Amino acid sequence: MPHAAPRPAFPAAPGADPATAGVVRLVLDRGAAGAAVATAFLVAGRRGRFLATAFHNLSGGLTPGERFLRGLPPNPLSFEVHLGAVRVGRFSAYVGGRSLFRVHPDPGLRGGCDVAALDFGVLEAVAGGPLPRAFLEAPAVNEAPAVPGHGQVTDMYLPAGRGVLVLGYPGGRDYAGRPLAVGCALAAAPDPAMPYLAVSGPTSRGCSGAPAVARDFGGYLALGPTGLGRARPGLAVADQWLGLYSGRLTRLGTGGPGPATIQVGVVWTAGVVLETGEDGVPDFLP
Numbered sequence: 001m002p003h004a005a006p007r008p009a010f011p012a013a014p015g016a017d018p019a020t021a022g023v024v025r026l027v028l029d030r031g032a033a034g035a036a037v038a039t040a041f042l043v044a045g046r047r048g049r050f051l052a053t054a055f056h057n058l059s060g061g062l063t064p065g066e067r068f069l070r071g072l073p074p075n076p077l078s079f080e081v082h083l084g085a086v087r088v089g090r091f092s093a094y095v096g097g098r099s100l101f102r103v104h105p106d107p108g109l110r111g112g113c114d115v116a117a118l119d120f121g122v123l124e125a126v127a128g129g130p131l132p133r134a135f136l137e138a139p140a141v142n143e144a145p146a147v148p149g150h151g152q153v154t155d156m157y158l159p160a161g162r163g164v165l166v167l168g169y170p171g172g173r174d175y176a177g178r179p180l181a182v183g184c185a186l187a188a189a190p191d192p193a194m195p196y197l198a199v200s201g202p203t204s205r206g207c208s209g210a211p212a213v214a215r216d217f218g219g220y221l222a223l224g225p226t227g228l229g230r231a232r233p234g235l236a237v238a239d240q241w242l243g244l245y246s247g248r249l250t251r252l253g254t255g256g257p258g259p260a261t262i263q264v265g266v267v268w269t270a271g272v273v274l275e276t277g278e279d280g281v282p283d284f285l286p
Contacts, residue, residue, distance in 0.1 A: 016178060018145035019213050019239050020167050022138045023179045024088070026053060026209065027080040030060055037172035039179065039210040040081070041244075043117075043277055044140040050277040051081070051118040053209030054246040058093040058101055058116050068103075069111040073285065081123075084177050086134045089127045094285060100126060102280030104272065109195060114246035115268050117277035141211045141241045142270065149236035156214050156240040157221040157228060162186045164199050164267075166245045168210030182207060186214075187264050197242060197267040198249075212242045212267040243269040 022042035029035055040053035055064050060075025067074060074094060081088035093100055100123075101116040124131050139145060144152045156162075165181040174180060184201025199212065219233035220240075232238065248265045 017181070018139065018147045018150050019141070019165070019211075019215075020179045020181075021145075022083075022140050023167050023211065024051070024135075025082045025169055025174070025179075026057060027082065028057060029078045029080075031076050033061070033075070037169050037206045038208050039168035039206065040118075041167070041209075041211045042138055042140040043273060044143050045274055045278045047278055049120055049140055051120070051123070052211075052244055052273050052277060053116055053118075054244065055101075055103060055114045055116040056246070057209050058099070060093070064103070064114055065111050067283070068107075074099075074283075081135075083132070083135050083138060086132050088132055088135045089123065091123065091126055094283075095126065097285040099283040102276060102282055104276045105279045105281055106275075109272075113195065113268065113272060113276070114266070115244055115273055115276045117273070117280050141213070145239075151232065151235045151238050153220060153222075153232075153238050153240050155222050155231070156216065156238070157223050158186060158190055158214060158240075158242075160186050160189050162214055164201070164242065165213045165215055166199070166201070166203055166207050166210050166265075166267075167213060168203075168207035168245070170204045170206045172206045179210070184212075184265070190269075195269055195272045197269060199245070199265050199267055200263055201265065202263060203245065203248065203265050207245055208247050210245045212245045214240045214242055241270050243267045243271075244273050 024040045026038040026040050038057040040051050043052050060077040062074055066072045077093045080090045101118045104110045104113040164184045167179045167181050182203050184199040187198040187200040190197050216238045219230045219235050220238040222231040245267050249262055
């Protein structure tokens with residue numbers, strides 16, 4: 001006999017967070033290596049919308065360095081895409097010696113850039129039919145949310161310690177079918193010369209490929225002509241998409257005492273994600 005719905009804990013609880021509306025769950029089938037859960041999300045680019053995730057999610061666990069600098073072949077992998085309760089489809093990462101996804105167009109950056117992009121059109125062609133309408137119409141992480149009082153900004157002040165949400169599936173878990181927001185903080189102020197940001201926090205497997213978002217309430221801090229101040233104070237919730245979380249940093253070298261990874265993760269910048277989605281190239285097998 002099904003249980004009755006519990007009494008709401010918060011009578012005025014908000015609905016689904018618009019920042020998670022375009023976040024999808026990837027179920028990775030790695031053959032003998034078993035199944036795993038990862039994250040991807042929708043992005044609006046100048047040539048259309050695409051799905052972004054971490055490269056190692058679609059290469060069967062290979063890092064970009066192993067693939068593009070050492071020339072190791074990707075491990076066989078297929079994956080399912082789920083948006084909430086909607087199953088978008090099952091796909092192979094490589095078809096006919098060519099990746100279904102694109103990688104960064106700059107060969108110098110590609111060997112370290114853990115970002116991959118999948119076009120809607122390519123997914124639809126491989127699926128052999130239209131993709132679910134809910135997936136096609138879901139908002140991208142860099143599109144203005146349709147929820148009143150919730151805004152998307154691009155000029156938030158981002159010092160070290162600024163709160164960052166990594167919106168994914170840590171440990172493969174969700175909450176009521178939706179992604180979880182893992183609370184992190186910027187480990188260093190962003191440097192325009194760097195293609196990634198450093199964040200500190202308790203991320204785990206399943207978050208790879210998740211969007212990272214800075215959030216503020218009652219407006220947001222911005223650096224204006226007269227200095228630091230509160231911008232758009234009438235905005236209840238302000239989000240800024242920072243980029244794509246790909247994983248935690250590892251220690252230098254091998255062996256030795258201490259953990260193999262540290263609680264500082266890498267977020268490839270929004271600009272790098274857009275470059276990959278808009279101008280990226282496929283990976284070809286020899």
